[in-house]
Amino acid sequence: MTDDAKQQKIAELTxxxxxxxxxxxxxELLLSHLDxxxxxxxxxxxxxAVDPATVIRTFRAFAxxxxxxxxxEEQYDVIQPMPDLFICTGMLWVATAPDxxxxxRVHQRITTVFHWTMxxxxxxxxxxxxxxxxxxxxxxxxxxxxxxxxxRYLREQIELQKRKIAEQHDVIAQMYVEDLSTxxxxxxxxNQVCDSLSGKDCGSL
Numbered sequence: 001m002t003d004d005a006k007q008q009k010i011a012e013l014t015x016x017x018x019x020x021x022x023x024x025x026x027x028e029l030l031l032s033h034l035d036x037x038x039x040x041x042x043x044x045x046x047x048x049a050v051d052p053a054t055v056i057r058t059f060r061a062f063a064x065x066x067x068x069x070x071x072x073e074e075q076y077d078v079i080q081p082m083p084d085l086f087i088c089t090g091m092l093w094v095a096t097a098p099d100x101x102x103x104x105r106v107h108q109r110i111t112t113v114f115h116w117t118m119x120x121x122x123x124x125x126x127x128x129x130x131x132x133x134x135x136x137x138x139x140x141x142x143x144x145x146x147x148x149x150x151x152r153y154l155r156e157q158i159e160l161q162k163r164k165i166a167e168q169h170d171v172i173a174q175m176y177v178e179d180l181s182t183x184x185x186x187x188x189x190x191n192q193v194c195d196s197l198s199g200k201d202c203g204s205l
Contacts, residue, residue, distance in 0.1 A: 006116055007078040007086060012078055013121060014088045014112045022094055023071040027059040035115050035122035043108065043128050067100040084116040107131055 001009075013033065020026045039050045040058075049055045076090040088111070095105040113125035178186060 003080055006121070007080060007205040008113070008119060010078050010086045010088050010114050011076040011090075013114070013123075014090060014110060015074060017112070017123075017126075018090075018092065018094075018110065019071060021062075022066065022071055025063065025066045025068065027062060030057050030123065030126070031059060032124045033121065035117075035124040037124055039125050041127040041129070044128050067102050069094050069100070070097050071095075086116065086121070087142045088112045088114070 016200040017027075018065045034052045034055065036052065038055055040051045040055050041048055047058075049058060072093050072095070074090065074092040076088055078086055078088045080086050090110045092108055092110070093105060094108055096102040099168045107130065109129050109131065111125070112123055114121040115124050116122075178184060
């Protein structure tokens with residue numbers, strides 16, 4: 001098989017992995033192609049494994065839990081950085097099917113790495129991710145506008161807490177000298193007035 005044909009096969013397998021998983025909730029095709037050494041990053045923060053046994057156990061636990069989805073606007077590209085090693089990258093839209101009872105549509109990216117062996121292509125790496133949605137088209141490498149918005153929000157929250165603390169302080173100060181239900185001054189207020197008179201007769205107050 002020529003290298004071009006191998007690249008086409010890798011792209012087809014990557015596409016089939018996704019369609020089997022999302023459209024049929026079936027990961028057995030992927031699992032049947034795992035290499036002896038394998039690493040996996042899923043879209044979830046906790047989805048990470050570096051051995052086939054863990055990946056097989058995790059993927060089989062997905063059975064019956066993934067709602068039926070539809071896939072569209074797919075793009076896959078394959079490069080061959082060295083003999084018998086192929087890297088496929090792709091982008092696609094995944095949307096829950098109308099009959100799933102769930103309304104969700106996300107853009108995803110995928111990377112697969114294949115080692116071509118005597119038995120054919122064996123997948124040694126899979127990485128599925130969602131784009132960093134906070135990044136603006138004008139950002140470069142880091143969500144600068146989102147970071148600035150976060151700083152602005154933090155400053156607003158600090159000022160809000162300052163105002164709340166000041167309001168609470170005013171209430172506490174008022175409670176110290178008067179009964180809030182009647183508005184009548186209490187003994188503390190009486191003592192304050194006496195102190196302000198500096199020894200003058202408070203009996204006449």
